[in-house]
Amino acid sequence: MTKTHLDTLENEAIHIFREAAEQADNPVMLYSIGKDSSVLLHLALKAFYPAVPPFPLLHVDTRWKFKEMIAFRDRRAKETGMELVVHINPEGIEQNIGPITHGSSVHTDVMKTQSLKQALDKYGYDLAFGGARRDEEKSRAKERVFSFRDKNHGWDPKNQRPEPWNIYNSRKNKGESVRVFPLSNWTELDIWEYIKRENIDLVPLYFAEERPVIERDGMLLMVDDERLEVQPDEPVENRMIRFRTLGCYPLTGAIESDAANLDDIVAEMKNVTTSERSGRAIDQDSNASMEKKKREGYF
Amino acid sequence: MSDVLKFITCGSVDDGKSTLIGRMLHDSHMIFDDQVKELEVSSKKFGTTGEAIDFALLVDGLAAEREQGITIDVAYRYFKTDKRRFIVADTPGHIQYTRNMATAASTAELAVILVDARQGILPQTKRHSYVVSMLGVRNVIVAINKMDLVDYDQGVFDQISAEYKAFAKDLGFASIDLIPVSALKGDNICDQSPDMPWYTGHSLFGALETAEISKAALVDKAFRMPVQMVTRPNLDFRGFAGTIAAGSVSVGQKLVALPSGKTSHVKSIVTYEAEHDAAETGQAVTITLQDEIDISRGDLLSCAEEPCGIADVFRCKILWMADDAMVAGRQYIFKSSVSEQVCTIEKPKHLIDIETLQHVAGERLELNDIGVCELYLNKRCAYEAYGDNRALGSFILIDRHTNQTVGMGMIEHEMRRSTNVHHQDLTITREKRADMKGQKPSVVWMTGLSGAGKSTIANALEKKLFAADYHTIVLDGDNIRRGINIDLGFTDQDRAENIRRIAEIAKLMMDAGLIVVVSFISPFEAERNMAKEIIGAENFVEVHIDTPLELAEKRDVKGLYKKARAGKIPNFTGIGSPYEIPENPDVRVKTQDRAPEECADDVLSVLAERHILPRGI
Numbered sequence: 052m053t054k055t056h057l058d059t060l061e062n063e064a065i066h067i068f069r070e071a072a073e074q075a076d077n078p079v080m081l082y083s084i085g086k087d088s089s090v091l092l093h094l095a096l097k098a099f100y101p102a103v104p105p106f107p108l109l110h111v112d113t114r115w116k117f118k119e120m121i122a123f124r125d126r127r128a129k130e131t132g133m134e135l136v137v138h139i140n141p142e143g144i145e146q147n148i149g150p151i152t153h154g155s156s157v158h159t160d161v162m163k164t165q166s167l168k169q170a171l172d173k174y175g176y177d178l179a180f181g182g183a184r185r186d187e188e189k190s191r192a193k194e195r196v197f198s199f200r201d202k203n204h205g206w207d208p209k210n211q212r213p214e215p216w217n218i219y220n221s222r223k224n225k226g227e228s229v230r231v232f233p234l235s236n237w238t239e240l241d242i243w244e245y246i247k248r249e250n251i252d253l254v255p256l257y258f259a260e261e262r263p264v265i266e267r268d269g270m271l272l273m274v275d276d277e278r279l280e281v282q283p284d285e286p287v288e289n290r291m292i293r294f295r296t297l298g299c300y301p302l303t304g305a306i307e308s309d310a311a312n313l314d315d316i317v318a319e320m321k322n323v324t325t326s327e328r329s330g331r332a333i334d335q336d337s338n339a340s341m342e343k344k345k346r347e348g349y350f
Numbered sequence: 351m352s353d354v355l356k357f358i359t360c361g362s363v364d365d366g367k368s369t370l371i372g373r374m375l376h377d378s379h380m381i382f383d384d385q386v387k388e389l390e391v392s393s394k395k396f397g398t399t400g401e402a403i404d405f406a407l408l409v410d411g412l413a414a415e416r417e418q419g420i421t422i423d424v425a426y427r428y429f430k431t432d433k434r435r436f437i438v439a440d441t442p443g444h445i446q447y448t449r450n451m452a453t454a455a456s457t458a459e460l461a462v463i464l465v466d467a468r469q470g471i472l473p474q475t476k477r478h479s480y481v482v483s484m485l486g487v488r489n490v491i492v493a494i495n496k497m498d499l500v501d502y503d504q505g506v507f508d509q510i511s512a513e514y515k516a517f518a519k520d521l522g523f524a525s526i527d528l529i530p531v532s533a534l535k536g537d538n539i540c541d542q543s544p545d546m547p548w549y550t551g552h553s554l555f556g557a558l559e560t561a562e563i564s565k566a567a568l569v570d571k572a573f574r575m576p577v578q579m580v581t582r583p584n585l586d587f588r589g590f591a592g593t594i595a596a597g598s599v600s601v602g603q604k605l606v607a608l609p610s611g612k613t614s615h616v617k618s619i620v621t622y623e624a625e626h627d628a629a630e631t632g633q634a635v636t637i638t639l640q641d642e643i644d645i646s647r648g649d650l651l652s653c654a655e656e657p658c659g660i661a662d663v664f665r666c667k668i669l670w671m672a673d674d675a676m677v678a679g680r681q682y683i684f685k686s687s688v689s690e691q692v693c694t695i696e697k698p699k700h701l702i703d704i705e706t707l708q709h710v711a712g713e714r715l716e717l718n719d720i721g722v723c724e725l726y727l728n729k730r731c732a733y734e735a736y737g738d739n740r741a742l743g744s745f746i747l748i749d750r751h752t753n754q755t756v757g758m759g760m761i762e763h764e765m766r767r768s769t770n771v772h773h774q775d776l777t778i779t780r781e782k783r784a785d786m787k788g789q790k791p792s793v794v795w796m797t798g799l800s801g802a803g804k805s806t807i808a809n810a811l812e813k814k815l816f817a818a819d820y821h822t823i824v825l826d827g828d829n830i831r832r833g834i835n836i837d838l839g840f841t842d843q844d845r846a847e848n849i850r851r852i853a854e855i856a857k858l859m860m861d862a863g864l865i866v867v868v869s870f871i872s873p874f875e876a877e878r879n880m881a882k883e884i885i886g887a888e889n890f891v892e893v894h895i896d897t898p899l900e901l902a903e904k905r906d907v908k909g910l911y912k913k914a915r916a917g918k919i920p921n922f923t924g925i926g927s928p929y930e931i932p933e934n935p936d937v938r939v940k941t942q943d944r945a946p947e948e949c950a951d952d953v954l955s956v957l958a959e960r961h962i963l964p965r966g967i
Contacts, residue, residue, distance in 0.1 A: 054353075054632065055353060056353045056354045056435055058632075058633075059353075059354055059632065061634075062593060062632055062633055062634045065593075065634035066578070066593045066634055069578040069579050069591055069592075069634075070578060072579070073578060073579045073647055096622060097621070097622035098591075098634070099581065099591075100581075100620070100621070100622040100636070101581065101583045101587060101589075101620065101636075102581050102582070102583035103583070185426045185428075186427075186428050189425075192425040192426055192427065193423045193424065193425050208423065209423075211423065212754060212755040213449050213450065213452075213453045213671050213746075213755050213758065214453060214755070215452065215453045215456035215457075215744070215746060215758045216456045216457060216740065216741070216744045216746075216758075217457070217687075217741075218685055218686060218687060218744065218745065218746050220685065220746060220748055220753070220755045222683070222748055222753040223753055224753065235426075236426065236428070236437060238428045
C-alpha cells in the first residue's frame with residue numbers, strides 16, 4: 052500500500068483528535084461551516100468511527116453569514132447525528148451590531164471574538180477544536196497544535212509550550228483552556244485535494260455560478276439580502292463568481308471564476324496568485340492584526 | 351522515497367536562515383502577489399536590506415520578531431517543487447531558543463545547517479549539529495551562506511567544509527552535503543550559480559529533492575501500537591484506536607497487551623472506509639480482538655512473539671527547557687505515547703558539552719542543558735530505545751505545579767536495578783499497631799518561615815498529646831539536618847532531597863504506630879505535595895504556621911535573618927529563596943499575639959475532626 056501525502060496528513064489529524072478528546076473534560080468543535088470546517092468534521096467522523104464524535108459542534112453565529120451557510124449547517128448537523136450549539140452574542144443583538152453600521156473590526160470583535168469567549172465560558176468547554184492552518188497567516192505559522200489559553204482566553208506567543216514529537220501536553224488549571232488544531236500542517240491546496248478525494252460535501256457558494264454582486268471598496272460583494280443597502284452608484288450585476296473562503300457576507304469578497312466543480316477548483320488553485328485571505332476585510336486592518344486578535348482570544 | 355520531506359533550517363544568529371526560507375518560498379513560487387505587496391510595505395518599515403525585498407519578513411511572523419529583526423519561535427512553512435513537497439521548520443538561532451530548535455528537530459528527517467562564510471563554524475553551529483544528531487536526524491545539508499560577501503572564493507568554502515566534516519565525524523550522520531550559496535542573491539538555491547563555476551554539485555533544491563532518507567525501516571519491525579482510546583459505540587463493539595508506531599498487523603495475528611501481558615488475536619481492523627485485512631506503520635486504525643481482555647488508554651498492543659520491553663527505571667538523555675533548573679528528587683509528570691504518570695529523576699550522571707561533545711560533571715540541569723540521568727517511574731511502562739523507535743522512546747516532562755512542559759527526553763536503556771528489589775509485605779500491619787495504641791497513626795506536617803514558631807508549637811502540641819497518653823515523636827528540621835541529612839545543603843535540589851528523606855522517615859515512624867509531628871520550613875509546594883504522596887493524603891495533616899515575614903524577622907530568635915540580610919546566608923527562605931504559601935492547608939495557624947498553647951489547640955481540633963485521637967483529649 053503506497054501512502055500519499057494526504058494519507059499522512061489524515062493520519063496525523065486523526066491522531067490529534069483522539070489524543071485531545073481523551074484528555075479533555077468537556078471538549079467542543081468550533082464549526083464555522085466553511086471548507087476547512089467541513090474537512091475537520093469529516094476527519095472527526097473518521098477518528099471516532101464507529102462511534103459518533105464525543106463532542107458537540109459550536110457555531111458562533113454573527114447573524115451576517117450567507118443564508119446558504121446556515122441551511123448547510125443545519126443539514127450537516129442532522130446528517131451526522133452530532134449536537135449543534137449555536138451562540139449569538141446577546142449584547143450584539145441588543146445593540147444591533149453589524150459590519151456595515153459598525154465596521155469590520157467592531158463587528159468582528161463583538162460578534163466573533165467576544166461571542167466565542169462567551170460561548171466557551173457559558174458551556175464550560177475546556178478544549179476546543181478549530182480548523183486553523185499554519186499556512187493561512189504569519190502568526191498562525193508559529194502556533195502549536197495544542198495552543199494553550201489563559202483564563203481570559205488570551206494567547207501568549209512568547210510563552211508557548213514546547214511541543215516535541217507528537218506528545219501533546221494538555222494539562223491546565225481550572226478556568227484555562229486549550230485550542231487544538233488538527234489541520235495545522237495542511238495547506239489550502241491539500242484541503243481542496245482532500246475534499247476531492249473524499250468527496251466531502253461543501254456549501255455551494257464555493258462553486259462558480261451566476262450570482263448578483265456589487266463592487267464595493269475593491270471587493271466583489273454578493274447581494275445576499277437587503278441589509279447590504281446597495282447604493283445608486285453600485286449597479287447589481289449577475290456574474291460568474293465563487294468564494295475561496297466564507298465568512299460574514301459583507302466582509303467576504305468573491306472571485307470571478309468559472310470553476311464549477313472540484314476538478315476546476317483544484318486546477319484553479321494550482322495557478323492562483325493571491326492568498327485566500329486577500330478576500331477578507333478582517334486581515335487587512337493592520338500588519339500584525341491576526342496576532343493581535345489572537346492575543347485577545349480570537350480563534 | 352517519502353512524498354513529503356520534513357526538514358529544519360538551523361544555524362547561528364544572522365546566518366540568514368529566514369532569508370533562505372523566504373528565498374526558497376519565493377523561488378518555488380509559493381508567495382502570492384498580495385503577500386509580495388505586503389512584503390514590500392513591511393520591508394520599507396522593518397527591513398534590513400535597504401531598498402530590496404527583505405525575505406526574512408516573510409517568515410518572522412510575530413510582532414516582536416519583526417521589531418527586533420530576529421526569529422523567536424519555530425515557524426512552519428509549506429512548499430513544493432515538481433518532485434517533492436516540503437514542510438520546513440525555521441528555527442531560532444539565539445542560544446536561549448535551543449529548546450525551540452530541538453522541538454522542531456524532533457519531527458524532522460533532514461536538517462539544513464547554515465554557516466556564514468565570513469564567520470565559519472561557530473559554537474552555535476556545533477550545538478545545533480549535536481542536537482539534530484541527538485534527536486535522530488541522519489541527513490544533513492550544510493549551506494555555506496553569504497558566498498557573495500567573500501567574492502565566491504572556493505578557498506573559503508573548502509576550508510569551512512573540511513572543518514565541519516572533522517567536527518561532525520562522530521555525530522553519526524548518514525550523509526553530509528556541503529553547498530556554497532547566497533540566499534540573498536539566489537546563488538545555488540534553485541539553479542547552478544554562474545558565479546561559482548568551481549562548484550559542480552547539487553543546488554540546494556536539487557539536494558533536497560534527491561535526498562535519500564535512510565529512515566530506520568520501521569515498517570519491517572515488530573508490530574507496536576499505543577492504545578489512544580477504547581471505542582465502545584454499542585454493546586457489540588469494543589475497539590482499540592491508535593496510530594501504528596512500528597510494523598504491520600493483520601487479522602488473526604496474535605497480540606499481547608503491555609504491561610499486563612494478556613494475549614488475544616486480531617478480530618478486525620476497522621477504519622471509517624472499510625474493514626481491512628492488514629494495516630501498517632503510520633496508519634490510524636481501530637482494532638478489535640477475539641477475546642475480552644482488559645485494555646485501556648496507555649496500554650501498548652504488541653506483536654506477541656516479539657514484545658517490547660517494560661520497565662520502571664530508565665537511563666535517558668534529557669534536554670531541559672524551563673527557566674527553573676531541574677530539581678533532582680522532585681516529582682514531575684512523565685508523558686510518553688503510552689504513559690502519563692509521576693516520575694522522579696536523579697542527579698545527572700553527567701552533562702554533555704555540546705560544543706566539544708565531552709562529558710562534563712554537573713549537579714543540575716539548567717535551561718538548554720543536556721544531561722544523562724536515571725529516571726524512576728511509579729508504574730512500569732512499555733518502551734523502546736529512542737534509537738530504535740522515536741515514538742516509543744521519547745517523552746516530555748511536565749511541572750506538576752505550573753503544567754508547563756519543562757523537559758524532553760530520550761530513553762537510552764532500562765536499568766535492571768528495580769526488578770531485583772521486591773516490596774516486602776508485612777503481617778503486622780499499621781492498622782493492627784494503631785489498634786494496640788488506640789490512635790490513628792498520622793503525620794502532622796508543619797510548614798512556615800524560619801522563626802515562625804513551628805518548633806515551639808510542635809513542642810506544645812506534643813506535650814498535650816503526651817499528657818493524654820498518645821504516642822508521638824517530633825521531627826525537627828534543625829536536628830535532622832545535624833544528623834541524617836548532614837550531607838545536604840540549601841540548594842533547591844538539596845531541599846527536595848531533604849524533604850524526601852524526612853517524608854520517608856516520618857512514614858516509617860507512622861507505620862510503627864506513632865503520631866509524627868514534622869516541623870520543617872519546607873518552602874516549596876512541589877515538595878510538600880511529594881511528602882503528602884509518600885505518606886498518603888489520608889494520613890497527612892498540613893499545618894501552615896502563618897507568621898508574616900516582618901514578624902518572624904523581628905523575632906529573629908536565632909539571629910539568622912540578620913545574617914541573611916547581611917548576605918552571609920545565601921538561599922535563606924523569605925530573603926534569598928522564596929516561600930510558597932500553601933494554598934489549601936488543613937489548618938492555617940495565625941501566631942501573631944497568641945500563646946503557643948493556643949496555637950497548638952488549633953491543630954488539636956483538626957486532629958479530632960480527622961478521628962486521629964479516638965480517645966479524645
